[in-house]
Amino acid sequence: MIDIRNVTKRYGEKVAVADLTLQVPAGELFAFLGPNGAGKTTTIKMMCGLLFPSEGTVRIGGFDMRAQGDDARKQISYVPDQPFLYEKLTGREFLRFTADLYGMGKAHAADRISHVIDLFHLAEFADDLTERYSHGMRQRTVFAAALVHEPKLLIADEPTVGLDPKSIRELKVLLRQLAKGGMTVFLSTHTLDIAQELADRIGIIDRGRLMACGTMADLRKQAARDGNLEDLFMTITEEAKAEAQTAPPA
Numbered sequence: 001m002i003d004i005r006n007v008t009k010r011y012g013e014k015v016a017v018a019d020l021t022l023q024v025p026a027g028e029l030f031a032f033l034g035p036n037g038a039g040k041t042t043t044i045k046m047m048c049g050l051l052f053p054s055e056g057t058v059r060i061g062g063f064d065m066r067a068q069g070d071d072a073r074k075q076i077s078y079v080p081d082q083p084f085l086y087e088k089l090t091g092r093e094f095l096r097f098t099a100d101l102y103g104m105g106k107a108h109a110a111d112r113i114s115h116v117i118d119l120f121h122l123a124e125f126a127d128d129l130t131e132r133y134s135h136g137m138r139q140r141t142v143f144a145a146a147l148v149h150e151p152k153l154l155i156a157d158e159p160t161v162g163l164d165p166k167s168i169r170e171l172k173v174l175l176r177q178l179a180k181g182g183m184t185v186f187l188s189t190h191t192l193d194i195a196q197e198l199a200d201r202i203g204i205i206d207r208g209r210l211m212a213c214g215t216m217a218d219l220r221k222q223a224a225r226d227g228n229l230e231d232l233f234m235t236i237t238e239e240a241k242a243e244a245q246t247a248p249p250a
Helices: 040-048 070-073 093-102 106-119 135-147 165-180 194-197 215-225 229-247
Strands: 002-013 014-024 031-035 055-060 076-078 152-156 184-188 203-204 210-213
Touching: 014 040, 014 055, 014 203, 014 210, 031 040, 031 165, 031 194, 040 055, 040 076, 040 184, 055 070, 076 135, 076 184, 093 106, 093 135, 106 135, 106 165, 135 165, 152 165, 165 184, 165 194, 194 215, 194 229, 203 215, 210 215, 210 229, 215 229
Parallel strands: 031 184, 031 203, 076 152, 152 184
Antiparallel strands: 002 014, 002 055, 203 210
């Protein structure tokens, strides 16, 4: 579903992502981890078509993001870490607006809107203006909008921020159900215990380079130690830092 090959992204002389190759198949829940400034956001923006790579190719569902961007973007929903809503619309109106953007027929859209309202327990505030919503209500509404058109790829950036424990638990169950149903879920998070609990595979990026990728067993083998994901993450990123400090100047 995701096919990133030899992708480099430069901003002037700064290299934000360096020679990244990553494939994520349909139905996989993939966690993408890294320190602040590691290249996660730049990678996600290239996957969404908001940025193009300086070198290399990004394909989503078989479509080249540069040459076939419209077809590629139809496969995707993106949930950012800061949920955005049009505050003079109600939640229900925002869901209708989203369905219209994807050209959904009225009857099908109505069915899907009803489904996601139930799925995310939005009924009690769906007809209120979104300017009155708490952060958690906004996050739930944005997730509902992301699933209206039944995307093949869901990209979620820090999806649990601002959610209460019950909502986090429900979201974790939902993400696993979506992946089990064949949707690819690409999860970017700093919450390592959630990544360890949910992900089929985990990628760790640091200083623009993919330092590790695989199952927990794969990561333990690479780090040459046992432990939880926090332990492995610290080992792998500290090794990356040490390599960067000892590398000769470019």
